[in-house]
Amino acid sequence: MIILVMVIYKSWGNVMEGIFVSDFIQPVRERAHLPRRVYVFDTTLRDGEQTPGVCFTLEEKLEIAKKLDELGVDVIEGGFPINSEDELQAVKRMKDLGLRAKVCGLARCVIEDINACIKANVDRVHIFIATSDIHLKYKLRMNEEEALSQAIKCTEYVKMHGLECEFSCEDATRSPLERLIKFYKSVEECGADIHNVPDTVGVMEPEAMFNLIYELKKVLKKPISVHCHNDFGLAVANTLAGVKAGAEQVHTTVNGLGERAGNASVEQTITALFAMYRVNTGIKLSMLKETSKLVEKYSMIKLMPNFPIVGDNAFAHEAGIHVHGVLAKAESYEPLRPEMVGQTRRIVMGKHTGRHAVASFVKERFNLSDEKIKEVVDKVKKLAARKKKIIEEDVIAIVEEVMGALPEAEKIVRLDEALIITGNKITPTASVQIALGEGRRIAAGVGIGPVDAAAKAIQSAIGEEVKLLNYKLEAISGGTDSLCSVEVVLEDKNGRIARGLAVGGDIVMTSVNALLEGLNKIYRMYKRQ
Numbered sequence: 001m002i003i004l005v006m007v008i009y010k011s012w013g014n015v016m017e018g019i020f021v022s023d024f025i026q027p028v029r030e031r032a033h034l035p036r037r038v039y040v041f042d043t044t045l046r047d048g049e050q051t052p053g054v055c056f057t058l059e060e061k062l063e064i065a066k067k068l069d070e071l072g073v074d075v076i077e078g079g080f081p082i083n084s085e086d087e088l089q090a091v092k093r094m095k096d097l098g099l100r101a102k103v104c105g106l107a108r109c110v111i112e113d114i115n116a117c118i119k120a121n122v123d124r125v126h127i128f129i130a131t132s133d134i135h136l137k138y139k140l141r142m143n144e145e146e147a148l149s150q151a152i153k154c155t156e157y158v159k160m161h162g163l164e165c166e167f168s169c170e171d172a173t174r175s176p177l178e179r180l181i182k183f184y185k186s187v188e189e190c191g192a193d194i195h196n197v198p199d200t201v202g203v204m205e206p207e208a209m210f211n212l213i214y215e216l217k218k219v220l221k222k223p224i225s226v227h228c229h230n231d232f233g234l235a236v237a238n239t240l241a242g243v244k245a246g247a248e249q250v251h252t253t254v255n256g257l258g259e260r261a262g263n264a265s266v267e268q269t270i271t272a273l274f275a276m277y278r279v280n281t282g283i284k285l286s287m288l289k290e291t292s293k294l295v296e297k298y299s300m301i302k303l304m305p306n307f308p309i310v311g312d313n314a315f316a317h318e319a320g321i322h323v324h325g326v327l328a329k330a331e332s333y334e335p336l337r338p339e340m341v342g343q344t345r346r347i348v349m350g351k352h353t354g355r356h357a358v359a360s361f362v363k364e365r366f367n368l369s370d371e372k373i374k375e376v377v378d379k380v381k382k383l384a385a386r387k388k389k390i391i392e393e394d395v396i397a398i399v400e401e402v403m404g405a406l407p408e409a410e411k412i413v414r415l416d417e418a419l420i421i422t423g424n425k426i427t428p429t430a431s432v433q434i435a436l437g438e439g440r441r442i443a444a445g446v447g448i449g450p451v452d453a454a455a456k457a458i459q460s461a462i463g464e465e466v467k468l469l470n471y472k473l474e475a476i477s478g479g480t481d482s483l484c485s486v487e488v489v490l491e492d493k494n495g496r497i498a499r500g501l502a503v504g505g506d507i508v509m510t511s512v513n514a515l516l517e518g519l520n521k522i523y524r525m526y527k528r529q
């Protein structure tokens, strides 16, 4: 039996469910030349890797490529294979993953570059040659005719090998329009499949980008793509302007990585396309945050907290009046639901947050008497006077303190039995019997180590989705017989967070006890949702 699940975004006027953008966009949207579907060409692993200081290992590249594929991008520009044998092999390995997304390699309009892409077994070759006076004269030392004949020769070469060809006039936005038309039309006649228009130095602004793409659309038959750099902070705005003029493909990078000030960020571009212009892409918006986190980790470029959509502060609220408004009706201060982009709302308390806001925050989440709520509010206000920013975890710690230790009789989740096996030629395996309220659950799990296996078994026994956000193990004293302390931070599927702490002599059992404590706190402290 096939069950079709359709998510219907209720739409009336300018309001789509979960999206609360401005009514002033509607006439703009109606006047625009928006394509029905925009294709996403991700260049995190190529232009993104050109970010000063960024260098992904082979394993990291493959993991990012898999994540991008899951995210739903249409094309992954995996690298510049002529750069090195390692880069060529990385692109080849990406292709071997058998992803749904097409794998593309970058090549100058030089036959050896294209051969490297062919060797890497790519689906698409992205060839480029500069067309601005400054690049022709100082970089290529070619005249226009020489560059054009090189572009034609290379397009024919790519097509002769049965591959898709994406053609870019590098520094297009500082090249004369007639020259761009000449280049793009010529390669189109030789079979180029898509025309990319790079704003190589990030020198465009939205109206100019709109006009350029609009003019090119009039004369070209093949789809148009835009590739915008962020030198003036306009990469996303220029990309959107290109789409408004009819561009069918956008080049983006995760977290806006890229040369100098970076490229158009996939998070901002795609969310804006969807929320403001209702243009479809294949992107699963709810995976944006996790994809951003992965790339943040491997690129070692820390995302600014105020980075739109995926930054830590993008859905955080501090000022008292905002907290009050958000708790009463989230859209008062949120343009879209945080879950839509894989985010969670964070309430941050500062010294300006009023008692009322703190109290309603605590009341909304925790199962506490009025007297205990007052105690929590007093402590939060006291802490706020000393500390600039109080995050949800601080409030949780205060609630835990006010509630005191969890009496054994109040524990909802208890461990009856556990068998955990590990060794040198054995997959770490755990089986547990858990008492959950009145019932008993038995489950097993395997993991990369005994702690992971035990965590998986417990998760499977409780049957609810609980994520392990943080795990910290510390030896308290020296020696192999030392005590250890384990701290875990858990988050359940409703975004409720709790910490579990345990101390003991056995790392595995101490970890199990910390997990159980965290689970019990989620069950006890929070209101059911």
Ligand code: KIV
Residues within 6 Å of the ligand: 047, 106, 128, 168, 170, 171, 198, 199, 200, 201, 227, 229
């Ligand atoms: O910015 C640029 O011009 C590029 C080209 C290789 C398309 O990244």
Ligand code: ZN
Residues within 6 Å of the ligand: 047, 198, 200, 227, 229, 259
């Ligand atoms: Zn670029």
